[in-house]
Amino acid sequence: MKRLKRFSLGVVALSFCGLSQATFAQEQADFQTWLTELKVEAKQKGYSDELIEKALTGLKPYPKAIKSDRAQPEFKRTFKRYSTKRLSEWRIKTGLKMKKKHKDMLEKVGKAYGVQPRFILAFWGLETNYGTFTGNNDIIRSLATLAYDKRRGPYFRKELFNALTILKEGHIELEDMKGSWSGAMGQGQFMPSSFLQLAQDFDGDGRKDIWHTHADVFASIANYLKHYGWNDQQTWGRQVTLPDNAKSLVEQVKQTTPEKGCRALRAHSDKLPISQWNELGVRRLNNNDLPAVSLKATLTVPDGVSGDAFLTYGNFRTILRYNCANSYAITVGLLSDKLK
Numbered sequence: 001m002k003r004l005k006r007f008s009l010g011v012v013a014l015s016f017c018g019l020s021q022a023t024f025a026q027e028q029a030d031f032q033t034w035l036t037e038l039k040v041e042a043k044q045k046g047y048s049d050e051l052i053e054k055a056l057t058g059l060k061p062y063p064k065a066i067k068s069d070r071a072q073p074e075f076k077r078t079f080k081r082y083s084t085k086r087l088s089e090w091r092i093k094t095g096l097k098m099k100k101k102h103k104d105m106l107e108k109v110g111k112a113y114g115v116q117p118r119f120i121l122a123f124w125g126l127e128t129n130y131g132t133f134t135g136n137n138d139i140i141r142s143l144a145t146l147a148y149d150k151r152r153g154p155y156f157r158k159e160l161f162n163a164l165t166i167l168k169e170g171h172i173e174l175e176d177m178k179g180s181w182s183g184a185m186g187q188g189q190f191m192p193s194s195f196l197q198l199a200q201d202f203d204g205d206g207r208k209d210i211w212h213t214h215a216d217v218f219a220s221i222a223n224y225l226k227h228y229g230w231n232d233q234q235t236w237g238r239q240v241t242l243p244d245n246a247k248s249l250v251e252q253v254k255q256t257t258p259e260k261g262c263r264a265l266r267a268h269s270d271k272l273p274i275s276q277w278n279e280l281g282v283r284r285l286n287n288n289d290l291p292a293v294s295l296k297a298t299l300t301v302p303d304g305v306s307g308d309a310f311l312t313y314g315n316f317r318t319i320l321r322y323n324c325a326n327s328y329a330i331t332v333g334l335l336s337d338k339l340k
């Protein structure tokens, strides 16, 4: 939820780490000056004095927020390593348990939004280990740190005000507004802007509680997917085998017109009908023909032609709206398959 939620920052230039003591003190002082100005703007935007005082007074930057920013695993590891680690026995077993435990609610939400429950489970499982690890950082503090940082300041400043709006609307108490270093919150890791746009109050108690209420968590994830074009009559894609001429095949189907959407799509082939992939010698993992469906798919080989190969469909693009990284999106798909 990265436009949701997250997006990749690349490297942040300014840092609180590795500074000399004098520079560090100066940096802290600059942050406090910046914070004072922020409070003035918050007042102009109509947030109450009480909220501003409570949420912003005495705030200190989180050095960790900037440090962690440099280490987003979905961009640093090979696909195989990233995916194998996440498709652990624990995650699959727990997912199947959760599927049983929350069957009624998952089915109800799935029907209401048009998303197969196994995908809701897969996002939930990958984002926060089924709600057991949602991040312990104070969201306002994380966002203020990144808003102060020059690299992506304007984006995070907006998210900081969005977070204040969430507090103002009473969905969560300040003390409980926890999440990741980058400001992603709750069991589905929504950025504040995504929260305001897409989070759901599915149990109807007046609060969109993506931290503690399963109904709201599931419905928010499903609504996010629905908003970005999910089609519950289709799956995400599949792992395939390539013919002996894999290398020349991949060359032959190279993207001619860049596909619109997130950057990860640049690492995909042209979009071809499944029947054509079949003619080109692409097969299911068990070497059977691909299904005879009239779908178009792109081929992607995240670790190169000698690594795993995948055909991806429309829903794969929606998964990328959650997090623009092929490793992430394929892993969501593979986990959902395990939870069928």
Ligand SMILES: [Ca+2]
Binding pocket: 200, 201, 202, 203, 204, 205, 206, 207, 208, 209, 213, 216
């Ligand atoms: Ca609720």
